[in-house]
Amino acid sequence: xxxxxxxxxxxxxxxxxxxxxxxxxxxxxxxxxxxxxxxxxxxxxxxxxxxxxxxxxxxxxxxxxxxxxxxxxxxxxxxxxxxxxxxxxxxxxxxxxxxxxxxxxxxxxxxxxxxxxxxxxxxxxxxxxxxxxxxxxxxxxxxxxxxxxxxxxxxxxxxxxxxxxxxxxxxxxxxxxxxxxxxxxxxxxxxxxxxxxxxxx
Numbered sequence: 001x002x003x004x005x006x007x008x009x010x011x012x013x014x015x016x017x018x019x020x021x022x023x024x025x026x027x028x029x030x031x032x033x034x035x036x037x038x039x040x041x042x043x044x045x046x047x048x049x050x051x052x053x054x055x056x057x058x059x060x061x062x063x064x065x066x067x068x069x070x071x072x073x074x075x076x077x078x079x080x081x082x083x084x085x086x087x088x089x090x091x092x093x094x095x096x097x098x099x100x101x102x103x104x105x106x107x108x109x110x111x112x113x114x115x116x117x118x119x120x121x122x123x124x125x126x127x128x129x130x131x132x133x134x135x136x137x138x139x140x141x142x143x144x145x146x147x148x149x150x151x152x153x154x155x156x157x158x159x160x161x162x163x164x165x166x167x168x169x170x171x172x173x174x175x176x177x178x179x180x181x182x183x184x185x186x187x188x189x190x191x192x193x194x195x196x197x198x199x200x201x
Contacts, residue, residue: 005031015096
């Protein structure tokens with residue numbers, strides 16, 4: 001229970017202050033715990049950060065895999081993916097943490113490979129085999145092609161959400177979702193050999 005409480009607090013603090021400026025004391029005190037309690041569960045601040053994203057991977061696996069498996073057609077699976085990712089985009093805290101995660105990796109190149117490997121899982125390529133199969137069905141046969149597809153999907157989502165948070169009156173939620181569907185349609189269809197775009201809802 002203590003570990004989960006600390007992770008919930010860490011999500012809030014990291015999203016609010018950014019990884020570099022977040023303090024372990026603030027994470028612990030936010031839950032009414034001591035710094036020692038935090039070290040009983042995590043080696044350092046970086047391990048707390050990793051644990052947040054590992055938890056996201058597990059959540060994606062639990063929630064998305066059954067939906068993709070149950071969808072009867074390729075078009076329905078694409079629609080299910082779009083719906084799920086739009087749901088993720090509504091989680092302001094998670095989206096801020098995603099951006100913070102990538103910025104941290106860019107600023108710390110020696111740690112980038114571990115973060116990149118974890119990012120592969122976050123993009124649902126490792127954690128959700130059904131996602132990998134969906135990309136293969138859409139013409140992305142090689143591991144590299146599937147990684148490119150996953151990074152492109154993640155990049156479009158991150159960029160649109162960042163612009164939405166920056167100026168929500170212009171790029172409102174409706175426009176964000178409309179543009180995401182348009183972009184995702186192009187990414188998923190690239191290399192598939194399809195000439196007529198599938199409707200993504």
